[in-house]
């Protein structure tokens with residue numbers, strides 16, 4: 193019976209923890225829907241031969257995945273290309289507001305698009321993360337404000353994350369959840 197469950201690896205690259213929280217939420221949600229799930233930091237990613245599906249998430253820095261995530265995709269490209277891959281990024285884009293900000297937020301940074309296409313990912317979704325004012329240069333703060341950002345702190349949209357997880361679950365034909373996953 194256990195062997196028939198979809199086997200899903202969830203691997204994340206984070207600098208400040210918000211991508212890890214999102215990966216943990218997706219893991220809890222899919223486990224609650226009867227999948228066999230293994231969650232790991234990218235430095236401890238499991239052997240992919242044991243999995244049918246990989247959910248891979250990275251924080252966005254300088255309009256790209258973190259270097260550790262980019263390296264992982266490049267190193268494992270052949271294995272990844274033959275699997276069902278769901279990619280997500282955690283950055284600021286989805287938190288931008290106003291006509292210019294919304295349009296800018298929908299743009300997939302070129303390096304991320306190239307990486308996504310190199311492994312023919314099933315889907316890619318950008319989520320808003322946590323953004324603290326401290327340590328951000330004045331220039332970046334002004335740019336952020338001009339693009340309709342302005343808000344700092346925890347900008348994560350758990351309803352959007354839950355909806356995307358539901359898309360993965362439906363694609364894998366998982367049953368409905370038996371309980372509601374609590375987010376941080």
Ligand SMILES: Cc1cc2nc3c(=O)[nH]c(=O)nc-3n(C[C@H](O)[C@H](O)[C@H](O)COP(=O)(O)O)c2cc1C
Pocket residue numbers: 205206207208209210211212250251252253254255256282283284285320321322323324
């Ligand atoms: C040095 C640095 C560079 C960043 N560059 C970008 C960027 O280019 N695009 C973006 O959308 N967010 C950017 N961000 C915001 C982060 O992606 C956001 O804070 C995210 O929540 C970080 O995820 P983590 O908590 O998992 O590390 C940057 C943050 C830092 C600290």
